[in-house]
Amino acid sequence: MKSFIQINNLLRTYQVGENEVAAVNSMEFEIEQGEFVVILGPSGSGKSTLLNLLGGMDQATSGTILIEGNNIAQYSLEELSRYRRSDIGFVFQFYNLIPNLTAKENVDLSRKLCKDGLDSTEMLEAVGLAKRLHHFPAELSGGEQQRVSIARALCKKPKLLLCDEPTGALDSNTGALIMSVLWDISKKYNQTVIVVTHNAAIADTANKVIRLKDGKVIDIQINENPLPMNEVAW
Amino acid sequence: MILFKKMLRDIKHAKAQFLTIIIIAACGVFTFVGSITVGSRLEESVHQFYKSADINDxxxxxxxxxxxxxxxxxxxxxxxxxxxxxxxxxxxxxxxxxxxxxxxxxxxxxxxxxxxxxxxxxxxxxxxxxxxxxxxxxxxxxxxxxxxxxxxxxxxxxxxxxxxxxxxxxxxxxxxxxxxxxxxxxxxxxxxxxxxxxxxxxxxxxxxxxxxxxxxxxxxxxxxxxxxxxxxxxHEEHTSTSGAANQIGQFKTIGYVTPMLFFLLAILVVISTMSRLITNQRVQIGTLMSLGIHIRKIKWHYLSYGLFLGITGGVIGLIAGYYVIPAIFMGTLHQSFILPKWSDSFPIETLWSIAAVCGCCILAVLFACGGKLNALPAVVLKGEAPSRPKKSLFESIFHSKAKFSFQRLWLLRNLRSRKVRGAMGIFGSFGCAFLILFGFANIDTSNKSIEVEFDRQYLYQYKADLLALNAEQAQSMNWNQAGIQPIQERRVVVKSTTAQRNLPVTIIGSGDYINLDVASPDVMPVPETGVVLSQKMADVLGVKAGSTVSLRIDGGQWKEMIVAQTIQAPVANRIFVSEAAWQQHGEIFVPNVLLLGDQAALQSAKEHYPVTQIVAKADMKEANRTLNEGVFASAAGLTIAAIFLGIAVIYSLGPLI
Structure with a gap:
């Protein structure tokens, strides 16, 4: 049986001046449906590039990215746009909320892109923001903004939730809270979640930990019994 | 709907820039709609009168x-x-x-x-x-x-x-x-x-x-x-029909030319504002892309800013132009044109101005977006790498000779790296400075024209209108009285190989109350042969001294006359002919106006000629000043508008910020 995600010989190069730099180089791994995956690595290891390629935000130079058997590495811009709309939820390090829209409107913006999305109010209630629906991002704390961002990503019922350093801009308590939310969602909805981070502390909570360095996979660790998020020391 | 809300809130947050665009767009539509409405109402009223009267050709x-x-x-x-x-x-x-x-x-x-x-x-x-x-x-x-x-x-x-x-x-x-x-x-x-x-x-x-x-x-x-x-x-030669056609044409010309300036400014400010907005919203655009919102929808979202600004400015300009400009000009037109009924029609072509201003704004947004929206979300989110600073051409040329301060170097290099914005800033500032100078020059020219006309060209003290005389009566009268100069004022059609105009002509009898060389304190007499044209009219007709023009009086035969001289005249659309030159071409000199040098001449004129009305030059000068108040007002308005636009352009373009 094929895995939910299969990455084969993936390459992404950039032209920097006269040099060609490989941000992702010959990567290969697999991820199963419902797994909570953590991608670890230092700055410049290719974590965000990999996440962008998985989320259809960027196009591979070569190689294959099979999502449920479909090679998105060969998708056109139009197909990638459709893929992001229907299959992907993105959580950014700096939340990337639309500043002139309220929390509910930010979520609605995403929900209205799919036919059977989840109710935005319910989603915001689920992330603990029932009383902050009509607040603008500037009126919310960092943690609250990130929870709006998670609600926005999840209301589309994506097949894959991609989180790029979701706690990078938060203090440790808030970061732990956010990670708990993501972990709970993964377990509750059998949602495939990929979290890019350089916080090794959360590695024990993941079903799979992929370690990167210089654009290459240097280690893939599988945890048969991942710890619940509340048992991790931050 | 959510993106529409976003647009409204974005506009609210950058209200100064967007308000500037709306005002500029409104100004363009305002002048167009106002002028076209006045011109069309006049045209429609004249046309209806001609039609009901079944006017001849x-x-x-x-x-x-x-x-x-x-x-x-x-x-x-x-x-x-x-x-x-x-x-x-x-x-x-x-x-x-x-x-x-x-x-x-x-x-x-x-x-x-x-x-x-x-x-x-x-x-x-x-x-x-x-x-x-x-x-x-x-x-x-x-x-x-x-x-x-x-x-x-x-x-x-x-x-x-x-x-x-x-x-x-x-x-x-x-x-x-x-x-x-x-x-x-x-x-x-x-x-x-x-x-x-x-x-x-x-x-x-x-x-x-x-x-x-x-x-x-x-x-x-x-x-x-x-x-x-x-x-x-x-109709082209008849005083009434050609005069009406000219006036209608003038309003339409103003209507089509003036808004161009405002539309151009609107384009500049929209390009600048939207470029900055799109640059500032780079992360938002990338986020919208990452959500899977189609690029067409994102483009339409930003185009809707241009559309919203164009429609808002256009509608404001349309309403204001439709009511304000006709209210100012129709009163004067009612005095100038004797018509039984005045049309209050709404010229449908005015709606095109809204389409035009919307088109300008949308095109400006498209230009501002450029290729920024056609990239992959990851690239949009990451942003463009800052351009590598280079020495400006100016700096390269002059650096060896002149030492630039830190600020100047910064300014020059910023100008180089933001060429379009820098060029737009310079162009916008130049345009506004031009408008300000144009406004002041207009006031100055109007004042100067009156001074020159009444102090240097016309040297009489009083002007007397005469009862209409026939040729026999005119020939039987003695016009050689001390302090009195007879002249005949009438209209003629003047034609060159390139243009034709219906103009007032002054046929000058003996006397020295009209000085054709306003630059000289000595009176320059009108030449014994040929016609004298203002330099401006000579340019319009495409002739110069020594050229030939054709004159037609009352629809008679065309008569060829040499352009004896071209002069710098305070009133451009007038030609001068001496009594002798007039008679050389078979015309009879029938004075209808007397120019009087003093009180004694005035008394003498009353005794010897059928005088109907006497006006002192000082009163005429004052009357001209009053007439020119409209010019002063519009020039002052233009100057204020230019200053405002200058501030708006500099503020909105922020060329180097």
Whole structure:
């Protein structure tokens, strides 16, 4: 049986001046449906590039990215746009909320892109923001903004939730809270979640930990019994 | 809907820039709609009057034409209708009337303002409404008419009318528009026979089936009339019809030219504002892409800013222009044009201005977006790498010779790296400075023109209008009185190989109260041969000293005259001819104005000539100043608008920020 995600010989190069730099180089791994995956690595290891390629935000130079058997590495811009709309939820390090829209409107913006999305109010209630629906991002704390961002990503019922350093801009308590939310969602909805981070502390909570360095996979660790998020020391 | 909310909130957050765009867009539409509305209302009103009056296409002056001649002309192919009439000059005390005697009323029918409908068999006359109003005449009053041959008869006023041939000036032979002194009247042929003795018809009104080939048709008419044919006038040459057409054209020209400036400014400010907005919203755009919102929808979202700004500014400009500009100008037009009814139509083409301003704003947004929206979300989110700074060309050239301060180097390099914005800032500032200078120059020129005209060109103290004289009367009078200079003012059609104009001409008799060289304190006399043109008019006609122009008076034969000299004149659209030059071309000098040097000359003029009215030069100068207040107001408005726009452009473009 094929895995939910299969990455084969993936390459992404950039032209920097006269040099060609490989941000992702010959990567290969697999991820199963419902797994909570953590991608670890230092700055410049290719974590965000990999996440962008998985989320259809960027196009591979070569190689294959099979999502449920479909090679998105060969998708056109139009197909990638459709893929992001229907299959992907993105959580950014700096939340990337639309500043002139309220929390509910930010979520609605995403929900209205799919036919059977989840109710935005319910989603915001689920992330603990029932009383902050009509607040603008500037009126919310960092943690609250990130929870709006998670609600926005999840209301589309994506097949894959991609989180790029979701706690990078938060203090440790808030970061732990956010990670708990993501972990709970993964377990509750059998949602495939990929979290890019350089916080090794959360590695024990993941079903799979992929370690990167210089654009290459240097280690893939599988945890048969991942710890619940509340048992991790931050 | 959510993105629409976002747009409204974005606009609210950058209200200064967006308000500037709305105001500039509104200004463009405002001037267009206002000018076009005024021009169209005038055109529509004139057209309706012409249509209801069935105005003729050509006036043919004849000598002793008969009803059989008119019938023969009617039968010519290409002729739709023809009518004969007698036009004669009659007097009522010191007032002059053009009297039209009709035996039928099919072309250029007078509009009955009040009274009995016109009938050629009915007794009495139908008097010019404005003349009647200025002189207090009413229907049923009796007016005493004197004819040129000494007859004097009382005639009852049957009705008050307006003529489609007299929209602008009352008398084609003077430049005066005084309704108390000059007017016109219609009289039936039967009544005229009872009242005066006059011989045959002297003018034919002809309407063509098509406005094309009028000259060809006229040749046929001339052949039918033979020796009876004297000359002819078309709408382009007739004072009233050409004057109306010129005025309509002027409003339309203003309407089409002025908004261009505002639209250009709107484009500049939209490009700058939207470029900055899109750059600032790079992460938002990337996020919208990452959510899977289609690029077309994102583009449309940003285009809707341009559309919203264009529509908002356009609608404000449309409403303001439709009400404000006509309110300012229609009053003046009501004074200048004598029309029975004024149209209050809404010219549908004004809506195009909204489409145009929206188009400008949308194009500007498209330009501002450029390729920024066509990249992958990851690239958009990451942002463009800052351009590598390079030395500016200016710096490279002059650096070895001059030492630049840190600020100057910074400025030069910023200008180099933000070429488009820098160029737009310079262009916008230049345009605004130009407008400010133009406004001040306009005020200065207006003031200067009045000073030059009344202090250096016209050296008389008083100007006296004379009762209209015929050629015999004029020739029998002695015009050589001390301190008095006779002149004749009238209109002529002047034509060169490239242009044709209907202009006022001043025929200058002996005396030195008109100085053609305003730069010199010594009076420059008008040359004994040829015509003198202002340099500006010479440029318009494409001629220079030594060239030949053709003059046509009252639709007569074209007469070629040499341009003796071109001068710097305070009033551009006027030509000067000496009495001698005028007579060399077979014309008779019939003075209708006297220029008087002092009080003694004024007394002398009153004693020796049929003076109707005297005006002191100081009063004329003051009257011109008052007239020019409109120019001052519009120039001041232009200057204020330019200062405002300058601030707006610099603020909005923020070329180096």
């Amino acid at each position: 050509v006036w043919v002056n004849v000598e002793g034409a008969t009803p059989q001649d008119v019938d023969a002309i009617r039968k010519l192919p290409g002729i739709e209708a023809a009518q004969g009439r007698t036009v004669m000059k009659v007097f009522s005390d010191n007032r002059v009337l053009d009297l039209f005697v009709l035996n039928e009323n099919v072309l250029s029918k007078p509009y009955l303002a009040t009274g009995e409908p016109f009938e050629s068999e009915k007794e009495g006359l139908w008097l010019d409404q404005e003349f009647a109003k200025a002189n207090g005449f009413r229907i049923g009053d009796t007016i005493r008419i004197h004819t040129g041959n000494g007859q004097s008869v009382p005639v009852i006023i049957q009705g008050l009318v307006l003529s489609p041939e007299k929209l602008i000036d009352v008398s084609s032979e003077t430049l005066s528009t005084r309704h108390d002194l000059y007017g016109y009247a219609y009289m039936g042929e039967t009544a005229a026979h009872h009242t005066f003795s006059f011989s045959g018809m002297n003018q034919l009104l002809i309407k063509m089936k098509s406005e094309k080939n009028i000259q060809t048709q006229l040749t046929s008419v001339e052949q039918v009339l033979g020796q009876k044919y004297m000359n002819s006038l078309t």
